[in-house]
Amino acid sequence: MNQYLRIHSKDNIVVALQDLPKGLEINIDDDQFRLAENIGAKHKFAMRDMHVGDTIFMYGVLVGTVTEKIVRGSAITIKNVKHASAAFSGSSGQFQWQKPATTKFEGRTFKGYHRANGEVGTANNWLVIPLVFCENRNVDVIEEALVGALGYKTKKDFSVDTHLLVKKYQEGASKEELEAIDLTNSSKEYSQNRVFPNVDGLKFLRHQGGCGGTREDAEMLCKLLAGYIVHPNTAGATILSLGCQNAQIPILKKYIEEKNPNFDKPLYFLEQQQSKNERDFIGEAVKKTFIGLTIANKIERNPAPLNKLVLGLECGASDGFSGISANPSLGHASDLLVALGGTAVLAEFPELNGVEQELINRCESPNDAKKFETLMRTYSNAAIAVGSGFENNPSPGNIKDGLITDAMKSAGAAKKGGTSAVTAVLDYAEMVTKPGLNLLCTPGNDVESTTGLAGSGCNLIVFTTGLGTPTGNPLVPVVKLSSNDSLSRSMEDIIDINAGGVIRGEETIESMGEKIMEHLIKVASGEFMTKADINGQNDFIPWKRGISL
Known part of the structure; x- marks a missing residue:
């Protein structure tokens, strides 16, 4: 397993893939130096001495500005770096996409519910x-x-047996005896005797x-x-x-x-x-x-081509590995689906701050490029007007696990959208009508965003997470993709797939993306129930168009 990773040749910071000790020798492109301090897994360290006003690059894009001197081999933190993102305007009009090989999935189908208008449901x-x-x-x-x-x-299928606590207390149980009681009394299977x-x-x-x-x-x-x-x-x-x-x-x-x-x-x-x-x-x-x-009840599942899938791309409780493993792996699955004629939808506009120009350049239509630019500026200005801003998007959990600026978080989050052209830009609650990669304006708030993805027509959602979020949706299956092994082990009750093999070096982005696609076909066919559905995680929060980051 590699100990550290420089993601892009333009980057001047490096990601620790595991806890690294002070004094460890670092070798990058024939440049050798030693760590000036201990660096925790998921966090970043400087490749050279940096001074106030210097710019920080990660994923090849601007993600921050230095606020106090950083010694080579020292950690990048909220104390020595603040958010910064690149300006954006207009489209280059020169985008070309290299489609991935889709041989493994050509001619494949899923079993879905066919509707009169030609759409196909993954659930009924x-x-x-x-x-x-x-x-x-x-x-x-x-x-x-x-x-x-x-x-x-029913709700009673996943309950805590409080009556047992009461009974034991009334029988005179000690504090230690009460603490030892197993309160779970749950059934994780739906009834097989549905009317x-x-x-x-x-x-x-x-x-x-x-x-x-x-x-x-x-x-x-x-x-x-x-x-x-x-x-x-x-x-x-x-x-x-x-x-x-x-x-x-x-x-x-x-x-x-x-x-x-x-x-x-x-x-x-x-x-x-x-x-x-x-x-x-x-x-x-x-x-x-x-x-x-x-x-x-009269409608039944029947085979449908994979191009009938409309995949929502979501992330939440992200960590320093999300943009390295889970998000780019999902991005490859997105590219595979788009190459097969299907649709992917990238949302959470506050978490696209800093990568606007790349997405604008990928827009097929100048009108969509302009629409995206307008939506982003309007959203940003509205946040600033109430005393906030996109730079306030990273949560305490994000920061604790290595995502210290919004641009850094966004550069990793955007990887969910893969590399394909943008075929449409949608405002909140607009319906998906064009195949290919769509951009949908939603908040970064997990439930408000998944609520919007489903409302715009996504019939599957993949939700990447590095820290663990139990979010689901009442209408659309939500597949949870972990960025790391530790989360997959500690919260196995909410995680469906683990991309930790990418961090270990046992999986490539491409192989993991193909695994995600195989899993999605099973979920879409009703052959695999997501953990969110098993747990009855039917989260639904409409966005009021106020400021929600």
């Missing part, structure tokens, strides 16, 4: 959606009435919006929800409205019509203020949903 889920937060309690009651009775996993075997799940999209905010927020919520309703993973939906809220049924219907003029799935609207009483309202919702499920 029924949605119960409140148009306003006032209906969340009714959603709870409907969930309790339906899920267990129909043979789906509707071809409906993968009942999903409940609770949220805190729909009223009380701006009218624009309600409008955007309806646009996002429409994306979930027309999504190929959706079998049908039950919509609950109070009646007086900003997010009105006609607004939602307008966006459904815009996104799919020939929408033909079962869809039921219920308004509580027009019902006899709450009990009758809930009973009607349960009855309509049950009837809809009888219709949704």
Whole structure:
């Protein structure tokens, strides 16, 4: 295993692939020097003496500026470096892409749910959606009435046995005896006796919006929800409205019509203020949903070409290895899918800060290049206007594990998008319509971003992580890809694939990318359930377009 890595020939800092001791001899391009201090795994050290105002390069791009003198072989930290990123403007118009070899995947298929508009779902889920937060309690009651009775996993399937603690305490158990008790009483398997075997799940999209905010927020919520309703993973939906809220049924219907003029799935609207009483309202919702499920159950999985996959690219709780192992491996899988005629979607615009020019240069259309530039500048200016900025994006966990500036984090995060041309740039809640690599404006916030990826039409999401994030999505399978072995071992209950072999030198980016593709085919076919789905991780947070980094 290599001890350290210089990622790009332009870089003047080096990544430690394992804990390195002070005095260790470093050899890079016939240049030899010794470490001036201990360097922790995932952190970086300087290749030469640096002075205040000098620039720091990593991945071949500008990622920081020196704020105090750094001795050669010393660590790069938040004390001696601050965020800096390159300016961007216009497109070079000279981009050419070298497609990867796709021989292993040509002619391959996955088993999906074919929809009338030609899209293919990787799951067949029924949605119960409140148009306003006032209906969340009714959603709870409907969930309790339906899920267990129909043979789906319930919240009780993953529970902590508090009653056992109470019993032992009342019997006089000591503190030590209480601490030794195993509280887990969980079942990680879905029921095999589902009433509707071809409906993968009942999903409940609770949220805190729909009223009380701006009218624009309600409008955007309806646009996002429409994306979930027309999504190929959706079998049908039950919509609950109070009646007086900003997010009105006609607004939602307008966006459904815009996104799919020939929408033909079962869809039921219920308004509580027009019902006899709450009990009758809930009973009607349960009855309509049950009837809809009888219709949704008639569709079965059938073979579909891989170009029907729309892959969302996400990262969260990243570490100093994310941009070296997990992200570029996912980028290769993205390139394979795009080369096969499929679609990949790169989001999290605050985490593209510093690599804007590269992405602009990769845009096929000048209009898309301009749109991306405008979206990035608007987002950045809005953050600055409230006293923040993209430089505040790295979390304490990111910094602790080696990502000390936003540009450094972004340069690694962008690797998820591979190397292909950008075929479309989308604003939040816009639908994916063009194959190839799409850029989607979302926050860096994990759940807001995955919520947006699903709402724009992604039927699979891969979520890379270096520190561990349990995020999932109610509609779309979310595959967790670990950047390192330690995380894969310590949080095996949330990790689906481990890219740690790249760090060990046992895997190449290409071989790991192919493994990811093979895994995605199984997930898309319903042959492999993601850990997020097993754990019931149905996270859903709409973005209000306020400042969220």
